[in-house]
Amino acid sequence: METSDNATAAEETTPEPERTGIAAQDWATASAVPQYRAAVVDLLGALAYGELAAFERLADDAKLAPSLEDKAELAKMASAEFHHFERLRDRLAQIDAEPTAAMEPFAKALDDFHHQTAPSDWLEGLVKAYVGDSIASDFYREVANHLDSDTRSLVLSVLDDTGHGNFAVEKVRAAIEADPRVGGRLALWARRLMGEALSQAQRVVAERDALSTMLVGGVDGVAAGFDLAAVGEMFTRITKAHTKRMAALGLAA
Amino acid sequence: METSDNATAAEETTPEPERTGIAAQDWATASAVPQYRAAVVDLLGALAYGELAAFERLADDAKLAPSLEDKAELAKMASAEFHHFERLRDRLAQIDAEPTAAMEPFAKALDDFHHQTAPSDWLEGLVKAYVGDSIASDFYREVANHLDSDTRSLVLSVLDDTGHGNFAVEKVRAAIEADPRVGGRLALWARRLMGEALSQAQRVVAERDALSTMLVGGVDGVAAGFDLAAVGEMFTRITKAHTKRMAALGLAA
Numbered sequence: 001m002e003t004s005d006n007a008t009a010a011e012e013t014t015p016e017p018e019r020t021g022i023a024a025q026d027w028a029t030a031s032a033v034p035q036y037r038a039a040v041v042d043l044l045g046a047l048a049y050g051e052l053a054a055f056e057r058l059a060d061d062a063k064l065a066p067s068l069e070d071k072a073e074l075a076k077m078a079s080a081e082f083h084h085f086e087r088l089r090d091r092l093a094q095i096d097a098e099p100t101a102a103m104e105p106f107a108k109a110l111d112d113f114h115h116q117t118a119p120s121d122w123l124e125g126l127v128k129a130y131v132g133d134s135i136a137s138d139f140y141r142e143v144a145n146h147l148d149s150d151t152r153s154l155v156l157s158v159l160d161d162t163g164h165g166n167f168a169v170e171k172v173r174a175a176i177e178a179d180p181r182v183g184g185r186l187a188l189w190a191r192r193l194m195g196e197a198l199s200q201a202q203r204v205v206a207e208r209d210a211l212s213t214m215l216v217g218g219v220d221g222v223a224a225g226f227d228l229a230a231v232g233e234m235f236t237r238i239t240k241a242h243t244k245r246m247a248a249l250g251l252a253a
Numbered sequence: 254m255e256t257s258d259n260a261t262a263a264e265e266t267t268p269e270p271e272r273t274g275i276a277a278q279d280w281a282t283a284s285a286v287p288q289y290r291a292a293v294v295d296l297l298g299a300l301a302y303g304e305l306a307a308f309e310r311l312a313d314d315a316k317l318a319p320s321l322e323d324k325a326e327l328a329k330m331a332s333a334e335f336h337h338f339e340r341l342r343d344r345l346a347q348i349d350a351e352p353t354a355a356m357e358p359f360a361k362a363l364d365d366f367h368h369q370t371a372p373s374d375w376l377e378g379l380v381k382a383y384v385g386d387s388i389a390s391d392f393y394r395e396v397a398n399h400l401d402s403d404t405r406s407l408v409l410s411v412l413d414d415t416g417h418g419n420f421a422v423e424k425v426r427a428a429i430e431a432d433p434r435v436g437g438r439l440a441l442w443a444r445r446l447m448g449e450a451l452s453q454a455q456r457v458v459a460e461r462d463a464l465s466t467m468l469v470g471g472v473d474g475v476a477a478g479f480d481l482a483a484v485g486e487m488f489t490r491i492t493k494a495h496t497k498r499m500a501a502l503g504l505a506a
Contacts, residue, residue: 049321052321052324052325052328055312055315055328055331055332056312056315056316056328059308059309059312059313059315059331060312060313062308062309062312063309067353068302068305068352068353068356068357068360069353071305072305072338072342075305075308075309075335075338076335076339078308078312078331078332078335079308079331079332079335079336082328082329082331082332083332085325085328086329089325099321100320100321100322103321104321107321
C-alpha cells in the first residue's frame with residue numbers, strides 16, 4: 001500500500017506557512033479576544049461532535065463487515081475516534097466551556113448528514129468513511145493554519161489518520177477489480193456524499209456567526225482569517241485532493 | 254454511589270483460594286496438555302467475541318441515550334470493551350491460535366443472544382449491560398480460579414469493571430423513583446435476559462467438548478476442573494450475586 005494513494009489537500013499547501021496574527025500567538029494571548037474565543041469553542045464543539053458521530057457510524061458499519069477481521073478493524077477505528085472525542089471534550093472543559101453546550105449546535109447538521117447518507121452496504125460504508133473523513137480532515141487542517149498554536153496542535157493531533165484511509169482504499173479497489181460495475185455505483189454514491197456534506201456545512205456556517213466570521217475575514221481585524229479569495233483557493237485545494245482520492249479508489253470523481 | 258451496591262459472586266468466595274493442579278502452573282507448563290490448551294483457546298475465543306459483541310451492543314445503545322453526556326459515557330464503555338477484545342485477540346495470536354478461528358464457534362450463540370434481547374429503550378439497554386456483563390463476569394471469575402496463572406491474570410484483567418455498573422445502577426434507580434411502574438417492566442426484562450443467557454450458554458457448553466470437559470470434571474484428571482457438586486455451588490453463588498444486584502437496581506429478581 002503506497003501512502004501516496006492518500007492525497008491530502010495539505011500536500012498542495014506550503015509545508016510550514018509563516019504564522020502571523022493569532023496564528024503566531026498561544027491560547028492564553030489569543031483567547032483575550034472574546035469573538036476568537038467563541039469561534040474556537042464552536043470549532044472544538046463541531047469537531048468533538050463529529051468524532052462522536054464518527055464513532056457511532058463506524059460502530060454501525062462494523063455490523064456490515066463481511067468478516068470478523070474486518071469487523072475488528074472497524075471497531076478499532078471507532079475506538080480511535082472516541083479517544084479523539086475525549087481529548088476535544090477535555091480541552092473544552094479545560095478552557096471553561098461546557099462541552100455539551102459547545103457540541104449541541106452542530107448535532108442536528110451532523111445527525112442529518114449521517115441520516116441522509118446511511119450506507120446500504122459494507123462498501124458504501126467504507127467509501128463514506130474514507131471520503132467523508134478525508135474532506136473533513138482537509139478542511140480542519142486548512143482552518144488549523146489560522147488558529148493559535150495551542151488549539152492548532154490539538155486539532156492537528158486529533159486529525160491523525162486513524163488508519164481507515166489505506167484500509168478503505170484496499171478493500172474498495174479489490175471489490176471494483178472483482179466486479180467493475182461496483183465502481184459506477186460507488187462513484188454516484190461518493191458524489192451524493194459530497195453534495196450532502198456541502199449542504200450541511202453551508203447550514204452550519206450560516207447559523208454560527210463567530211465561526212464563520214473567523215473563517216471569512218478574520219475576527220475584529222485581529223485574527224488571520226481567510227478572505228473570500230482565500231476561501232475559493234481552499235475549496236480548489238480540497239476538491240483537487242478529493243479527485244485524487246477518488247482516483248486512488250478507482251472511481252471517477 | 255456506594256460500591257457495595259455492586260455485588261459480585263467473588264464476594265461469596267474466599268479471597269485467595271489455594272491453587273492446585275493446573276491452577277498452580279504457568280501457561281508454559283499447563284499448555285503441554287493438548288486438551289487443556291484447546292480449552293483455553295475456546296475460553297479466550299468466547300471471551301474475545303463477547304467483548305467485540307459488547308462493543309457493538311454498547312455502541313448501539315449509545316444511540317438511545319437521552320443526552321450527549323450519556324451517549325459519551327456509553328461510547329466510553331464500548332471503547333473499553335474494544336480494548337479488552339484487542340488484548341484477548343493478541344493473546345490468542347501469541348499462543349499460536351488463529352483468533353478468528355477461535356472466536357467463530359461462539360459467534361452464533363452470542364449474536365443470537367443479542368438478537369433475541371435487543372433492548373427497546375435506553376433503560377432496557379442499561380439493565381442488559383449491567384445484568385448481562387455482571388453474570389458473564391462472575392462466571393469467568395469462577396472459571397479463572399481453575400486456570401493456569403498466566404491465563405488467569407489476563408482473564409481477570411479484562412473483566413475489570415469498565416464503569417457501567419455504577420452508571421447503570423444510578424440511572425435505573427432514578428428512573429424507577431420517577432415512575433415506579435418502570436420497575437415492574439424492567440424486572441420482567443431482567444428475567445428474560447437470564448433465561449436467554451442460560452439457554453445460549455447451555456448450547457455452547459453442549460457443543461464445545463474441550464471447554465465443557467475443563468469446566469466439569471477437569472482435563473484428564475490433571476486440571477482442577479469443577480466436579481458436578483462444585484458446579485451447583487457456583488451457580489448458587491452467581492444466582493445470589495444476581496439477586497443482590499437486582500435489589501441494588503430496585504428490582505425484584
